[in-house]
Amino acid sequence: MRKLRFLIGPLALMVVAAACNGADVVGDDTADTGDTAEEEQPADAGAEAIRIGALHPLTGALANDGSAMNAAVQMAIEDVNEAGGIQSLGGARLELITADSQGDPEIGQTEAQRMIDEGAVAMIGAFQSAVAINVATLAERSGIPFVIDVAVDDAIITGGVSHILTVRSG
Numbered sequence: 001m002r003k004l005r006f007l008i009g010p011l012a013l014m015v016v017a018a019a020c021n022g023a024d025v026v027g028d029d030t031a032d033t034g035d036t037a038e039e040e041q042p043a044d045a046g047a048e049a050i051r052i053g054a055l056h057p058l059t060g061a062l063a064n065d066g067s068a069m070n071a072a073v074q075m076a077i078e079d080v081n082e083a084g085g086i087q088s089l090g091g092a093r094l095e096l097i098t099a100d101s102q103g104d105p106e107i108g109q110t111e112a113q114r115m116i117d118e119g120a121v122a123m124i125g126a127f128q129s130a131v132a133i134n135v136a137t138l139a140e141r142s143g144i145p146f147v148i149d150v151a152v153d154d155a156i157i158t159g160g161v162s163h164i165l166t167v168r169s170g
Contacts, residue, residue, distance in 0.1 A: 051121060052096055132151035
C-alpha cells in the first residue's frame with residue numbers, strides 16, 4: 001500500500017499536465033519515425049514554464065505523509081522535464097509551486113489562492129478531505145483542474161464541481 005501511494009502523485013501530475021494541454025505529456029512513443037535526432041533535441045528554452053501547484057501538510061501531525069506526497073509530485077515533474085517537457089507545447093517545462101496547508105482548511109484555501117495568483121494552471125493535493133473541500137471549491141471558481149491525490153469525503157466532488165480529478169488506488 002505504501003508503494004502505491006508514491007505512484008499516485010506522479011500519475012496524477014501527468015494527468016494534470018495532459019489536461020492542461022490536451023495532449024500526451026511526454027509524447028507519443030508508439031510512432032517510431034526513425035529520426036532519433038529529433039527525439040534527442042532539448043526542450044525549447046523559449047517555451048513558457050507550466051506552473052503546477054502542490055498543496056500538502058508539510059508541517060504538523062501529517063508532515064511526514066504530506067512531505068512524501070510533495071516529493072512524489074516533484075519527482076514526477078523532474079521525470080516529465082527530463083523527458084523533454086510537454087512536447088505539444090514545444091517542450092515547455094513544468095515548474096512546481098509548493099504550499100503547506102498545515103492541515104488547516106482555511107490555510108489550505110489561502111495557500112491555494114496564492115498559488116493561483118502566482119500562475120498555477122493546475123493543482124494537486126490536498127491529502128486531507130477538509131482541506132480538499134475548500135480547495136476544490138476555489139479551483140472550480142477559478143476554472144483550473146485540481147487533482148486530489150488523497151482525500152475520501154464524497155462532499156469534495158458533489159454539488160456540480162467539474163474541474164476536479166480524483167485518483168483512486170483501488
